[in-house]
Amino acid sequence: MSRSVVVTGLGFATCLGLDAGAVLGALRSLRHGIVRYEPFDDASVPVKLAAPVPGFRTDSADAEDWTFPDNLSFRLDQLRALSPNALYATYALRQAIDASGLGEDAVAHPRTGLFTASAGSAMLTHHHIDRMKRVGPSRCSPLGIVASTAGTLNFNLVPALGIQGASAGFISACASSGHALGYAFDEIALGRQDRMLVVGAEDFTPETILPFASMRVLTPSRDPDTASRPFDRGRDGFVGTGGSVAMVLEEGSAARARGAEIYAEFKGWGQSTDGTHMAIAHPEGAGLARAMEAAIAAAGVARENVDYVNAHATSTPMGDASECRALRRVFGTGGKRPAVSSTKALTGHALSLSSIMEAAFSVLALHHGFIPGAAHLVDPDPEAAGLFLPRESLDEAPRVVVSNSSGFGGANVVTVFARHE
Amino acid sequence: MSNTVVKHSELRESLKRCPESAIEAAVAFQETKDPALVPPIVLGILERFVEPDVRPVIREGNDATRLMDDLGIDSLLMVEIVILVEETLHISIENEELRNIRTLGDLKLYLDAKTRGLPPPASKNVLNFEQIAATLPQQPPFLFLQEARINGEYAEGSYHISGDEAFLEGHFKGNPVFPASLMLEALGQLAVLFLLKSESGPVDSPEVDPASVFFVGGDGIRCHRVCRPHDTLQLKVRLKKVHEPLAQFEGSIFCNGTRVARAEEISLTFATRLAGEAVGIGVR
Numbered sequence: 001m002s003r004s005v006v007v008t009g010l011g012f013a014t015c016l017g018l019d020a021g022a023v024l025g026a027l028r029s030l031r032h033g034i035v036r037y038e039p040f041d042d043a044s045v046p047v048k049l050a051a052p053v054p055g056f057r058t059d060s061a062d063a064e065d066w067t068f069p070d071n072l073s074f075r076l077d078q079l080r081a082l083s084p085n086a087l088y089a090t091y092a093l094r095q096a097i098d099a100s101g102l103g104e105d106a107v108a109h110p111r112t113g114l115f116t117a118s119a120g121s122a123m124l125t126h127h128h129i130d131r132m133k134r135v136g137p138s139r140c141s142p143l144g145i146v147a148s149t150a151g152t153l154n155f156n157l158v159p160a161l162g163i164q165g166a167s168a169g170f171i172s173a174c175a176s177s178g179h180a181l182g183y184a185f186d187e188i189a190l191g192r193q194d195r196m197l198v199v200g201a202e203d204f205t206p207e208t209i210l211p212f213a214s215m216r217v218l219t220p221s222r223d224p225d226t227a228s229r230p231f232d233r234g235r236d237g238f239v240g241t242g243g244s245v246a247m248v249l250e251e252g253s254a255a256r257a258r259g260a261e262i263y264a265e266f267k268g269w270g271q272s273t274d275g276t277h278m279a280i281a282h283p284e285g286a287g288l289a290r291a292m293e294a295a296i297a298a299a300g301v302a303r304e305n306v307d308y309v310n311a312h313a314t315s316t317p318m319g320d321a322s323e324c325r326a327l328r329r330v331f332g333t334g335g336k337r338p339a340v341s342s343t344k345a346l347t348g349h350a351l352s353l354s355s356i357m358e359a360a361f362s363v364l365a366l367h368h369g370f371i372p373g374a375a376h377l378v379d380p381d382p383e384a385a386g387l388f389l390p391r392e393s394l395d396e397a398p399r400v401v402v403s404n405s406s407g408f409g410g411a412n413v414v415t416v417f418a419r420h421e
Numbered sequence: 422m423s424n425t426v427v428k429h430s431e432l433r434e435s436l437k438r439c440p441e442s443a444i445e446a447a448v449a450f451q452e453t454k455d456p457a458l459v460p461p462i463v464l465g466i467l468e469r470f471v472e473p474d475v476r477p478v479i480r481e482g483n484d485a486t487r488l489m490d491d492l493g494i495d496s497l498l499m500v501e502i503v504i505l506v507e508e509t510l511h512i513s514i515e516n517e518e519l520r521n522i523r524t525l526g527d528l529k530l531y532l533d534a535k536t537r538g539l540p541p542p543a544s545k546n547v548l549n550f551e552q553i554a555a556t557l558p559q560q561p562p563f564l565f566l567q568e569a570r571i572n573g574e575y576a577e578g579s580y581h582i583s584g585d586e587a588f589l590e591g592h593f594k595g596n597p598v599f600p601a602s603l604m605l606e607a608l609g610q611l612a613v614l615f616l617l618k619s620e621s622g623p624v625d626s627p628e629v630d631p632a633s634v635f636f637v638g639g640d641g642i643r644c645h646r647v648c649r650p651h652d653t654l655q656l657k658v659r660l661k662k663v664h665e666p667l668a669q670f671e672g673s674i675f676c677n678g679t680r681v682a683r684a685e686e687i688s689l690t691f692a693t694r695l696a697g698e699a700v701g702i703g704v705r
Binding site: 064075076077080138139140141142143 | 438500504513
């Protein structure tokens with residue numbers, strides 16, 4: 001007998017807001033979180049915009065200088081072990097757990113696991129290595145590794161919550177948190193765990209965002225209101241963001257038995273790899289198309305019931321075009337087609353975080369009965385011909401939502417959620 | 422001159438979030454190297470790293486305050502403290518030496534010696550299992566102390582219940598519980614160790630003959646909780662009164678932070694080597 005997986009908690013520390021209500025409002029009204037970002041003012045920086053997380057400030061390498069919302073508190077030894085992304089993740093995950101109504105005992109339980117995705121902290125890695133080179137390893141913080149490396153979310157969150165079940169982190173660039181979600185789904189579906197906490201997080205620092213300027217994939221735009229415009233003919237690169245989003249997944253019958261509020265059903269997922277380039281998506285979107293096909297098949301949903309696709313499109317010329325081809329291949333260009341939008345128009349691109357962030361947006365769309373529109377789209381790319389790209393959010397309740405993610409290394413992850421009946 | 426200013430501002434930067442008094446002392450120490458400035462500097466650095474609620478404990482300046490149990494300083498936090506102390510006092514602290522520093526008093530003595538360029542004080546009062554076994558007449562399998570330390574008027578020790586103790590097979594059948602009588606025995610052994618090893622005050626120069634120490638009586642003994650395999654007994658005895666041939670202690674046992682047993686009075690009889698034969702009374 002197969003076990004169903006449902007979403008019972010969401011938590012947000014994003015540029016669109018610090019709770020589901022704020023994020024929902026932004027998605028409905030297409031209010032973006034992009035600003036002119038002061039640390040980029042220097043003339044040598046070719047990028048001027050970014051999407052910071054309101055209420056947080058983490059640009060110092062000294063965690064004791066950070067500011068964050070009052071409802072977060074840490075002992076000094078905990079604070080000094082955090083990376084910015086682990087700080088956001090603590091906020092988002094605690095919010096998601098609160099929303100789920102799960103008690104401490106259910107969280108600190110052998111049947112509850114934690115899967116995470118973050119790229120570690122480039123800022124703190126640089127800070128600690130630089131100090132080590134200057135003053136020698138004996139004079140460096142013993143918590144440098146805990147704070148800096150890509151395991152930082154697990155190192156920090158596991159003891160804070162007393163996690164006893166599975167715990168692991170996933171690395172597949174901008175598909176990372178999609179892998180975390182997908183494998184968390186499997187843990188529950190295969191009966192290994194009853195509850196999975198999943199969190200994706202990314203520092204919001206120049207050290208994380210600006211290396212993409214070297215690849216010339218960040219938009220040089222100075223206008224926050226139009227800078228990020230996926231699928232638009234004039235798109236010229238992405239806007240960087242960070243933060244964290246967390247999701248609580250539970251086995252369906254157990255969640256219903258305890259009377260939990262169910263946001264959506266997680267129907268399944270699929271993945272593929274392009275196998276072509278280190279950083280550029282397959283030009284025909286072949287890999288992403290295969291991942292969508294696999295996800296829809298695994299989810300056991302009818303293709304025509306997919307009413308919305310939250311696209312990966314980051315607003316880069318090549319990536320968006322490749323995704324257009326993948327979408328046309330899977331859904332065709334005539335008859336009943338799903339609405340498509342990339343919410344990165346509002347948030348910018350959150351790298352390791354983006355997959356779970358957009359999955360969570362998809363869950364909000366299912367739970368609240370609307371479809372986020374394709375913000376900032378004025379002149380669609382000819383490659384998008386035949387795709388249904390609503391310019392405003394639609395007051396239509398989607399039945400099934402597909403959320404796409406692609407990362408460097410050609411990794412594609414697609415998650416499928418359905419309205420809980 | 423400007424060099425001095427730079428050095429001072431770097432020092433102030435490293436010590437930011439320490440109490441101002443500690444920063445002033447550190448700046449003065451940089452010039453004078455006066456060992457008298459070390460305690461205020463070190464206490465200030467400790468204060469910066471501990472939780473706000475235990476800061477008053479540091480300000481009391483009690484030498485017996487334990488870094489781990491009383492101040493909540495774990496091994497990683499200790500490393501942070503060491504780094505800042507090293508940087509401020511221009512010394513380097515070896516991991517080996519750190520192991521023997523458990524109280525504020527240990528830390529002050531150690532750093533005082535270090536800044537004077539003297540060898541660190543030997544920690545004769547910390548005993549590992551081999552040293553305990555070499556001191557006490559009690560021997561395995563009837564030795565219930567694995568680690569101990571003697572500190573002024575009290576001694577602390579610990580015993581981890583492995584679960585392999587033969588008596589647990591019968592105490593009780595299918596339900597292993599560390600016997601209350603052996604809790605009292607463990608406290609008694611710690612008191613014997615105190616008599617044999619204490620250097621300060623009560624039982625000075627004449628050496629206590631190990632073969633002369635026996636249990637006389639106990640009073641006000643209460644057990645609050647049972648202990649089982651994998652529990653660690655944290656034992657403590659304090660000397661109440663000593664007058665050869667009698668010594669009286671009070672003792673308590675904690676496990677995972679809660680008290681599991683206490684004895685208001687444990688009396689031992691002993692004889693010093695100079696006094697000749699043991700003057701045993703009562704139970705032998």
